[in-house]
Amino acid sequence: MIEQATYNKTYTSTLQLYREGWNCLILNWRVLFLLHGLSFLMVFIALGPLSNLLKKVVEKTNYHEAIAGPFDYTLLMDIINNHGEALKLNLTLLLSFVIPFFLWLVFSSGGMMQLIKHYPRKVPLTEFWKGGAEYSFRFLRLGSYTLSALLILCAAGFVLFSAGGLSPFELESESILITKFWILLAAIGLGAFLISIFKEIAKAKIASNQDTLITKANLAAAAATFSTRAIGLGLVNLLVLIGCTLLYLLIKKLIGHWLIVAIIIGQVFLILRMALRFIMQASFYFQERANVQA
Amino acid sequence: MYSFYPTYSRTHQLLYSTIVLLCISCSYNSAIGQNVLSPRVANYAMDVTLDVNKKLLEGRTQLIWQNPSDDTIDHLQFHLYYNAFKNTKSTFLKERDFNSFLSLEEDDECRWGWSKMTAITDEAGNSLLDNSHYIQPDDANPEDRTVLKVPLVKTAGPKEKIIINFSWTAKIPKTMARTGYNKEFYFLAQWFPKVGVYEPAGMRYQKEGAWNCHQYHSSGEYYSDFGLYDVRITVPDNYVVAASGQLKGQEKKGENKTWQFIAEDVIDFTWSTSPHYEIVEDQYKDTEIKVYAYPDKKHFATRYLNTIKYCMAYLEEYLGVYPYSTLSIVDPPIHGLFTGGMEYPTLITALSFNSFPAGFKTPETLVVHEFIHQYFMQMVATHEVEEPWMDEGFTTYYESRILDSYMSDSTSTIEVLGFNAGNKEWNRAEFFGSATNQAHPNSVKSWEFTEGGYGPISYNKTALWLQTLEGLIGTATMDEIMKTYFQTWKFNHPCREDFIAIVNELVIKNQADKYPDGMDWYFEQVLFGTDLCDYAVTSLESRTKAAHRGYLSSEEHCEIADAAEDFIINEVKVCREEGMYLPVELQLTYEDNTTETQYWDGKDNCKTFTIVGPQKVIAAEIDPDRKIFLDKNFLNNSMLLEKKSGGIRALFGRLITSAQHSLELLSVLI
Numbered sequence: 001m002i003e004q005a006t007y008n009k010t011y012t013s014t015l016q017l018y019r020e021g022w023n024c025l026i027l028n029w030r031v032l033f034l035l036h037g038l039s040f041l042m043v044f045i046a047l048g049p050l051s052n053l054l055k056k057v058v059e060k061t062n063y064h065e066a067i068a069g070p071f072d073y074t075l076l077m078d079i080i081n082n083h084g085e086a087l088k089l090n091l092t093l094l095l096s097f098v099i100p101f102f103l104w105l106v107f108s109s110g111g112m113m114q115l116i117k118h119y120p121r122k123v124p125l126t127e128f129w130k131g132g133a134e135y136s137f138r139f140l141r142l143g144s145y146t147l148s149a150l151l152i153l154c155a156a157g158f159v160l161f162s163a164g165g166l167s168p169f170e171l172e173s174e175s176i177l178i179t180k181f182w183i184l185l186a187a188i189g190l191g192a193f194l195i196s197i198f199k200e201i202a203k204a205k206i207a208s209n210q211d212t213l214i215t216k217a218n219l220a221a222a223a224a225t226f227s228t229r230a231i232g233l234g235l236v237n238l239l240v241l242i243g244c245t246l247l248y249l250l251i252k253k254l255i256g257h258w259l260i261v262a263i264i265i266g267q268v269f270l271i272l273r274m275a276l277r278f279i280m281q282a283s284f285y286f287q288e289r290a291n292v293q294a
Numbered sequence: 295m296y297s298f299y300p301t302y303s304r305t306h307q308l309l310y311s312t313i314v315l316l317c318i319s320c321s322y323n324s325a326i327g328q329n330v331l332s333p334r335v336a337n338y339a340m341d342v343t344l345d346v347n348k349k350l351l352e353g354r355t356q357l358i359w360q361n362p363s364d365d366t367i368d369h370l371q372f373h374l375y376y377n378a379f380k381n382t383k384s385t386f387l388k389e390r391d392f393n394s395f396l397s398l399e400e401d402d403e404c405r406w407g408w409s410k411m412t413a414i415t416d417e418a419g420n421s422l423l424d425n426s427h428y429i430q431p432d433d434a435n436p437e438d439r440t441v442l443k444v445p446l447v448k449t450a451g452p453k454e455k456i457i458i459n460f461s462w463t464a465k466i467p468k469t470m471a472r473t474g475y476n477k478e479f480y481f482l483a484q485w486f487p488k489v490g491v492y493e494p495a496g497m498r499y500q501k502e503g504a505w506n507c508h509q510y511h512s513s514g515e516y517y518s519d520f521g522l523y524d525v526r527i528t529v530p531d532n533y534v535v536a537a538s539g540q541l542k543g544q545e546k547k548g549e550n551k552t553w554q555f556i557a558e559d560v561i562d563f564t565w566s567t568s569p570h571y572e573i574v575e576d577q578y579k580d581t582e583i584k585v586y587a588y589p590d591k592k593h594f595a596t597r598y599l600n601t602i603k604y605c606m607a608y609l610e611e612y613l614g615v616y617p618y619s620t621l622s623i624v625d626p627p628i629h630g631l632f633t634g635g636m637e638y639p640t641l642i643t644a645l646s647f648n649s650f651p652a653g654f655k656t657p658e659t660l661v662v663h664e665f666i667h668q669y670f671m672q673m674v675a676t677h678e679v680e681e682p683w684m685d686e687g688f689t690t691y692y693e694s695r696i697l698d699s700y701m702s703d704s705t706s707t708i709e710v711l712g713f714n715a716g717n718k719e720w721n722r723a724e725f726f727g728s729a730t731n732q733a734h735p736n737s738v739k740s741w742e743f744t745e746g747g748y749g750p751i752s753y754n755k756t757a758l759w760l761q762t763l764e765g766l767i768g769t770a771t772m773d774e775i776m777k778t779y780f781q782t783w784k785f786n787h788p789c790r791e792d793f794i795a796i797v798n799e800l801v802i803k804n805q806a807d808k809y810p811d812g813m814d815w816y817f818e819q820v821l822f823g824t825d826l827c828d829y830a831v832t833s834l835e836s837r838t839k840a841a842h843r844g845y846l847s848s849e850e851h852c853e854i855a856d857a858a859e860d861f862i863i864n865e866v867k868v869c870r871e872e873g874m875y876l877p878v879e880l881q882l883t884y885e886d887n888t889t890e891t892q893y894w895d896g897k898d899n900c901k902t903f904t905i906v907g908p909q910k911v912i913a914a915e916i917d918p919d920r921k922i923f924l925d926k927n928f929l930n931n932s933m934l935l936e937k938k939s940g941g942i943r944a945l946f947g948r949l950i951t952s953a954q955h956s957l958e959l960l961s962v963l964i
């Protein structure tokens with residue numbers, strides 16, 4: 001086992017853990033280029049044919065500017081109604097990139113874990129690839145569990161929502177449905193929040209235990225999810241993400257009408273989201289490490 | 295006359311008959327002397343009781359019917375619309391895939407409905423019931439009982455007024471198309487035996503007088519004569535009644551209450567009742583407007599009222615005055631949504647959803663659409679079954695005009711989270727997005743849309759070709775046409791020929807230079823054809839013309855001239871990509887940004903415009919003012935000489951960012 005044993009720091013508060021996550025990111029800031037670069041590349045390839053199609057349709061017409069302007073329903077529907085087949089093909093291609101991107105997320109999560117494990121030592125980015133290779137399969141299994149958990153959660157939400165019938169003809173008033181919808185949405189949101197805590201703890205435990213089987217780590221993670229400390233750390237991560245999102249939306253609203261500015265702040269916010277993802281993973285790992293040491 | 299109400303005691307019968315007769319005769323005659331707006335052919339005095347436990351209507355009707363023709367008429371025909379819901383063998387339910395709108399699982403209560411006459415007598419007391427029988431003039435389906443033929447003992451002579459008394463019972467269906475009950479909500483449309491329309495020779499398409507009384511079809515609506523309705527409705531005491539016409543009084547009788555309404559110069563009478571209705575009132579000039587809504591939807595009243603008042607003012611300006619003293623807007627509860635979005639004389643139903651953000655303009659759209667029907671189907675009482683485009687299409691056309699001017703032409707249908715659309719553009723996209731938009735010409739009867747397309751063709755396409763007609767002949771002429779059409783045909787039953795005649799007359803009067811023969815060529819295509827319209831600029835080229843050379847100034851020396859002023863040859867090719875032809879304008883833009891308009895009759899497949907001059911044409915655009923809204927593809931309407939890639943690049947940047955953000959959401963999984 002590497003630095004884990006030698007790095008003997010105790011965290012007295014959740015905020016300290018979170019701050020340590022930030023420090024870890026600052027130490028490994030170059031990973032953001034990698035995360036962003038791959039994301040950009042994949043989307044660039046996926047969107048290429050769509051871009052070509054739109055080029056062919058509007059580049060030599062009076063719509064050449066409107067295509068990038070404010071939302072234009074007629075323009076959109078003329079594209080759909082007159083080039084629907086080609087559009088469908090391109091969108092299918094775009095959607096097909098979801099799977100490789102998800103695999104990349106799994107891989108990169110393993111890579112990030114490797115960098116985090118070395119903290120506070122700075123290691124070359126080659127460790128990222130090593131970590132990706134090492135944890136991919138286990139994280140992929142974990143990902144399938146979280147996906148299943150989320151699907152079960154949504155299905156349960158739908159079952160509860162439709163309990164008593166969804167037919168409008170049977171409803172006394174739609175207000176019942178609206179109330180039910182918001183309550184269930186909040187419940188699903190809470191469930192998703194707990195699942196996100198669970199997967200971070202599970203990743204940390206998998207990385208700490210180095211077991212091939214992840215069941216033990218998952219069970220332990222499930223139990224640890226409901227601890228005050230885990231929920232507190234999850235909340236800090238979530239609140240920062242919400243804060244950043246609100247700030248982004250505010251800035252976008254204020255200056256986003258300049259297209260180029262909108263694109264730039266959109267990209268900045270994207271990198272920030274990736275950074276926060278890294279920080280969340282790091283902070284939960286540090287919490288796990290602290291628990292092990294304690 | 296006394297045999298009119300068989301279930302009453304004789305004294306009661308006589309008394310009641312006399313009162314009803316006096317009542318309707320008084321209103322009928324007094325109104326004649328006053329402000330009679332319509333030919334009152336079919337006049338009803340009705341007394342109906344709602345049994346909320348058995349879901350039954352018990353009714354007694356006195357019909358004063360005037361033979362509108364010079365013929366002698368030996369029988370009457372009645373619509374018994376509720377029999378469409380008697381069972382799945384009716385024409386209505388055979389035509390409609392009833393599984394699609396009815397649950398196959400029967401609940402405890404029987405959902406089906408029916409209507410039957412229990413007694414019919416003429417003025418002399420002759421019973422007409424025994425000889426009456428159901429007929430099926432449209433499809434010979436013996437199981438369909440929606441039209442009843444009633445032979446008369448004493449025939450009705452030319453222009454003669456006859457009185458027929460009948461009593462009837464109707465079982466109210468549960469949540470059927472447009473009518474029925476659900477929970478404590480009742481909506482009674484097409485609920486009483488209603489006499490058909492006898493069309494004299496010369497009216498609409500009739501060569502000789504005949505009854506026009508179609509079976510109840512799945513597509514298409516109704517057709518009936520104008521008249522006066524004096525209706526007394528008895529419901530449980532705690533129920534509130536909304537109805538066509540003016541409320542004349544209420545009378546409490548034990549645990550029930552009788553509401554009396556009088557509706558004059560209308561083609562139908564509709565009502566709704568529920569103990570949960572709350573009323574919000576407002577006024578537009580002399581018209582009292584009432585919104586009937588359940589408590590949880592009462593807040594929509596402001597949206598309805600503001601919109602409707604704008605709409606009333608608009609139609610008053612462009613067509614004519616709404617002459618009725620009342621307008622009732624019923625906003626059904628969620629379990630009554632099967633009745634939403636319908637039009638009846640002086641009563642319309644809207645539809646609202648508490649779950650929808652305010653940016654969904656459904657309430658505004660429906661209330662405007664249904665109110666316009668007061669003009670096109672109620673006052674200008676076209677045949678909704680035979681020529682659905684004449685009410686639905688005209689209404690959709692004005693719906694766009696009104697809503698786009700009330701809100702804006704890019705937000706009047708939806709404005710939610712940066713996604714917005716105007717009514718007119720929504721209508722166009724809906725038509726071109728439909729797979730059945732060429733299934734039939736616009737001229738077929740509603741039940742003849744066997745291959746689909748009733749909605750896209752009757753509603754959307756008509757609105758599109760009316761918008762295009764406006765573009766071709768100009769808004770001023772269009773407005774004159776529509777106003778003339780309305781003023782000429784209000785309180786009457788025009789057909790398409792009557793509309794076309796007015797269009798031709800006014801187009802020839804106003805625009806003889808452009809359309810000396812009128813617009814028959816246009817109607818041939820839009821009404822009787824199924825072709826679509828698409829014009830495109832297919833190429834734009836500019837090349838330098840070689841300078842003149844040879845023996846130019848003398849036979850002594852060969853020379854090459856300096857560049858002449860007419861040194862550029864521009865060639866613009868425009869093509870008709872679909873079957874429909876229309877005259878089109880082609881706008882050319884030169885290097886110095888000046889423009890020039892060229893005209894093309896649009897008949898050939900393609901035409902190349904060659905412009906020789908000192909400047910390059912840098913852009914060409916067909917129909918730059920969007921007069922031809924029927925054009926299915928605006929994207930190919932223009933062409934630039936040079937590619938402009940800035941917009942695409944910017945869009946690409948935006949799409950990439952959005953796609954990256956969306957994909958990043960997957961990180962919730964790992």
Ligand SMILES: [Zn+2]
Binds near residue numbers: 663689
């Ligand atoms: Zn309509």
